[in-house]
Amino acid sequence: MAGKVTFCQDRCKGCELCVSVCPKGIIVIDQEVTNRKGYHPAAVKEMDKCIACASCAKICPDSIITVERL
Amino acid sequence: MAIVYQKSKGLTDKELHYCPGCTHGIVHKLVAETLEELGIIGTTIGVAPVGCSVFAYDYFSCDMHGAAHGRAPAVATGIKRVSPPGTTVFTYQGDGDLAAIGTAEIVQAAMRGEKITVIFINNAIYGMTGGQMAPTTLIGQKTTTSPLGRTKEHAGMPIKMCELLSTLDGCVYAERVCVTDIPNLNKAKKAIRKAFELQQQNAGLTFVEVLAACPTNWGKPPIKAVEWLKENMIPYYPLGVYKDSAEVK
Numbered sequence: 603m604a605g606k607v608t609f610c611q612d613r614c615k616g617c618e619l620c621v622s623v624c625p626k627g628i629i630v631i632d633q634e635v636t637n638r639k640g641y642h643p644a645a646v647k648e649m650d651k652c653i654a655c656a657s658c659a660k661i662c663p664d665s666i667i668t669v670e671r672l
Numbered sequence: 673m674a675i676v677y678q679k680s681k682g683l684t685d686k687e688l689h690y691c692p693g694c695t696h697g698i699v700h701k702l703v704a705e706t707l708e709e710l711g712i713i714g715t716t717i718g719v720a721p722v723g724c725s726v727f728a729y730d731y732f733s734c735d736m737h738g739a740a741h742g743r744a745p746a747v748a749t750g751i752k753r754v755s756p757p758g759t760t761v762f763t764y765q766g767d768g769d770l771a772a773i774g775t776a777e778i779v780q781a782a783m784r785g786e787k788i789t790v791i792f793i794n795n796a797i798y799g800m801t802g803g804q805m806a807p808t809t810l811i812g813q814k815t816t817t818s819p820l821g822r823t824k825e826h827a828g829m830p831i832k833m834c835e836l837l838s839t840l841d842g843c844v845y846a847e848r849v850c851v852t853d854i855p856n857l858n859k860a861k862k863a864i865r866k867a868f869e870l871q872q873q874n875a876g877l878t879f880v881e882v883l884a885a886c887p888t889n890w891g892k893p894p895i896k897a898v899e900w901l902k903e904n905m906i907p908y909y910p911l912g913v914y915k916d917s918a919e920v921k
Contacts, residue, residue: 617894622895641692660854663690664688668677672673
């Protein structure tokens with residue numbers, strides 16, 4: 603695992619911009635979760651494929667994503 | 673573990689009220705990151721407009737000031753002229769604010785060459801008031817006040833602020849960017865940084881226009897809105913540097 607992405611899911615509005623820019627295509631909108639705003643938040647299902655490029659975090663309008671390199 | 677990216681210190685912890693996929697949040701953080709990188713959060717005063725970004729004063733961690741609709745460049749002029757040397761002043765305005773009711777203020781501020789930075793968000797529509805036609809609305813674009821689409825005969829051609837301001841000597845830097853993807857986002861950040869650096873050299877008014885998406889009032893999901901922006905707005909509002917008459921020292 604090269605990278606670790608953390609979402610503050612309570613603040614996610616499910617806009618999917620992070621999904622659209624992830625070069626590895628590992629970000630999904632988690633339909634099983636509904637946050638306190640009423641949105642399905644973004645999540646990474648296969649964290650081991652993350653390359654810590656931070657594209658998702660850079661485009662997130664609500665700045666809810668933190669990216670770490672392991 | 674090393675942190676590669678986290679929320680900028682230039683932003684407060686307040687949750688943004690913007691709709692899902694609204695580009696305001698992206699531009700907010702580009703400005704905030706720039707202030708943080710230049711180490712000027714403590715010496716910067718921003719001026720918030722009227723419009724969707726009216727609450728910008730809650731979101732930036734630098735000092736902020738509100739302004740009457742469209743009058744942000746006039747308020748910024750006053751702030752800049754009475755503040756201690758080295759104070760950075762910027763306005764953050766939408767198209768309904770800057771290109772409609774505030775056209776006189778921005779043109780006059782640029783003419784005078786005020787040493788301020790103007791961040792102009794162009795989403796081709798009035799957002800906060802419910803999706804009315806703006807001066808920047810494209811020909812054929814449907815809004816609540818142009819339900820059949822804007823026509824040239826009725827409303828003229830959309831105003832191009834970068835081109836307009838670049839004809840004025842006092843405006844030393846004008847660039848149009850967008851934040852639709854990571855390469856464009858990086859270019860936008862570079863432009864914003866340059867605008868602030870030139871202000872620090874007292875070069876004159878610096879202007880960055882950001883093409884932005886308004887998914888809610890365009891009636892499109894965020895991803896489709898970004899595609900619409902690329903297909904329709906960029907051909908009419910070409911990206912690039914329109915004025916660059918001062919060098920960053």
